[in-house]
Amino acid sequence: MKPLHLFACCSLIIILTGCPCKRCYEYHKKNNSEYNIIVSSLRNKYYPDTTITFKPSGIMKPYSYSIIPISDPLEDIVKSMPQDTLSFFIFHADTVNKYPLEILQWDYKILRRYDLSSQDIITLKNKYGIPEIPYPPDERMKYMKMYPQYGK
Numbered sequence: 001m002k003p004l005h006l007f008a009c010c011s012l013i014i015i016l017t018g019c020p021c022k023r024c025y026e027y028h029k030k031n032n033s034e035y036n037i038i039v040s041s042l043r044n045k046y047y048p049d050t051t052i053t054f055k056p057s058g059i060m061k062p063y064s065y066s067i068i069p070i071s072d073p074l075e076d077i078v079k080s081m082p083q084d085t086l087s088f089f090i091f092h093a094d095t096v097n098k099y100p101l102e103i104l105q106w107d108y109k110i111l112r113r114y115d116l117s118s119q120d121i122i123t124l125k126n127k128y129g130i131p132e133i134p135y136p137p138d139e140r141m142k143y144m145k146m147y148p149q150y151g152k
Helices: 003-017 076-081 091-099 101-106 119-124
Strands: 025-031 039-044 064-070 084-092 112-115 132-133 145-147
Touching: 025 039, 039 076, 039 091, 039 132, 076 084, 076 119, 112 119, 112 132
Parallel strands: 025 132
Antiparallel strands: 025 064, 039 084, 084 112, 112 145
């Protein structure tokens, strides 16, 4: 079967039968900067400990976005966490490629970290009701927890 026909068949099945997963939710990561970034989220049950405990992966090109499928609404996921906080770490892709994990941790080589509550996630929803996590932070994020602080 040709790829175009396969795509059309799969699309038609989803339209007729609904989404194949039980529940379909998503959030968007947006790179509004002029350079490649990496955005990683951390469900940190030890928050406010924001130690980098993972190797960042998944490059986002300048002025792009990616759709992240999830099983439950993002605000519900955050609400269910012990501290009602989900941390997003934004790295410059060149920094991640240049340094080992130990240096990223020790020198905290991040562009920014967002510590978002369930209410913050609701505030970041677009006109379609989908949360968007932008970098750099926009005006809606002025009073949200982040490091370095908004405007710096």
